[in-house]
Amino acid sequence: MYGSDVSPAQSAAHQQAWIPRADERRVGPRGPVPPAEEGAQAPHGPPALQAPESLTRERYPRRVRLARGSELTACWEEGRRLRTSHLDLAWRPNPMGHPRLGIVVPRFQFTAVARNRLRRRVKEILRRDALPTLPAVDLVVRAKRAAYAASFATLRAELADLVSRLI
Numbered sequence: 001m002y003g004s005d006v007s008p009a010q011s012a013a014h015q016q017a018w019i020p021r022a023d024e025r026r027v028g029p030r031g032p033v034p035p036a037e038e039g040a041q042a043p044h045g046p047p048a049l050q051a052p053e054s055l056t057r058e059r060y061p062r063r064v065r066l067a068r069g070s071e072l073t074a075c076w077e078e079g080r081r082l083r084t085s086h087l088d089l090a091w092r093p094n095p096m097g098h099p100r101l102g103i104v105v106p107r108f109q110f111t112a113v114a115r116n117r118l119r120r121r122v123k124e125i126l127r128r129d130a131l132p133t134l135p136a137v138d139l140v141v142r143a144k145r146a147a148y149a150a151s152f153a154t155l156r157a158e159l160a161d162l163v164s165r166l167i
Contacts, residue, residue, distance in 0.1 A: 060127050066102030066138055075102065075138045082165060084158045086147040087122075091139045091166060099134035101126050104142040118143055125156050130163045137166070 066072055079092035094100060103126070105119045122141055130139075147155065 060101075060123060064098065064100050064131065066100045066140065071100075071138065072102045072104065072140055075140045076142075079138070079140070082162050084162065086144055086150045086155060087158055087162065088142040088144065089139065089162045089166070090142070091137045094136055094138045097136050099131060099136060100138045101131065102138070102140040104140060105147075106143065106145075108145045108148065110148055114148055118148055121152055121155055122147075122159070125152075125159050129156065129160060133163065133167060135167065139166075 066075065075092050076090045079090040082089045101123075103119055103122050105115050105122070107115065122143065126139075126141065141159070150158075
């Protein structure tokens with residue numbers, strides 16, 4: 001009997017006119033919160049030690065990197081090449097007076113973790129072993145699919161052989 005007295009349009013108007021009261025839905029904390037000054041404090045020990053720069057001088061400086069794609073492509077297309085079972089190497093003389101290095105690690109359907117590991121290995125070998133002995137050349141090292149499975153010692157031996165032939 002009550003449902004017949006109120007039309008659906010009137011009941012919809014009543015539902016839209018609802019106004020929340022101050023005690024119904026609070027926004028924010030439910031109870032008293034202490035100010036930030038009264039919270040936990042940092043321990044009074046010595047400050048954490050942070051090195052302002054690299055602790056060692058063993059870096060791969062920006063001036064020895066071939067970073068632009070055009071530089072890598074020019075070296076790859078115009079330079080001379082050597083190949084091994086795990087690596088391809090291309091180089092050409094440069095007028096800079098110091099060697100510049102580029103590393104190319106294709107995907108070959110491997111994960112980013114595997115690609116970065118291989119890139120770090122090749123970069124470390126080049127930085128430690130090849131960079132001090134190289135003449136003023138642009139050098140691009142491209143990893144083959146088999147390089148993903150190669151050990152660090154194998155990659156190091158191959159790069160040492162390639163660089164010795166280059167000098």
